[in-house]
Amino acid sequence: MTRLGDLERAVMDVLWDTVPATSDGVTVREVAEALDGRELAYTTVMTVLDRLAGKGMVxxxxxxxxxxxxxxASREAYIAQLMLDALDLGGSRDAALVRFARSVTGTEADVLRAALSAQAGLASDTPGQAAESPDRGLTDRVESSADRASRAGLADEAAER
Structure with a gap:
């Protein structure tokens, strides 16, 4: 996957932040207006969107x-693909994963554990027992774990005060 330049990233941020996946999308003019602090020409925004379409990003x-x-795709899907691509750069994916796991915060580790546990549970389900929407179930479980971790972090902050 191609990494995005600064302007491409700004345009994608507009799309990710302002355009629901169920919408019909936005026009070049609407993107240019959302990038108002950059004072870009309409044709510049049009060119960037055309290039992003060529890359399959939009x-x-x-x-x-x-x-x-x-x-x-969602911002999260893009970032996940960047992470997978980065793992392919090195010699040992395992070593890179271990190094990454050691660098995350406690809350992030909780989210990863929940996602891995949910994924392992989905993999062990028989096809007839799988949830209607496995991705939704995984997302719910990960978000639930993240919520618990967030609440725990807030409780820790309150205790420190």
Missing amino acids: QREREGRAWRYRAA
């Missing part, structure tokens, strides 16, 4: 004479 649909754009 989807576009014709609406009259204009295009409507939306992110092809």
Whole structure:
């Protein structure tokens, strides 16, 4: 996966932050307006969106004479793919994973443990016993663990005061 340049990242941030996955997308003008602090020409934003479409980062649909754009995948999916690509750079994926695991915070480790546990549970389910939406179940369990960890962190902060 290609890493994004600064302007490409800013455009993707607009799409990720302002365009729900269920929407029809946004026009070049709407993206340019959302990037108002950058004072970019309309054609510059159009070129960036065209290049992002060519890279498969955005989807576009014709609406009259204009295009409507939306992110092809979530920010989380993009970041996860970057992490997987980074693991492929080195010689030992295991060593890189261990190093990464040792660098995360306690809360992040809790989230990873919950995700791995949920994934292991899904892998051991028989096809007939699997949840209707395995990804949703995994997301719910990970979010639940993250919520618990967050509450624990807030309780720790309150205790320190």
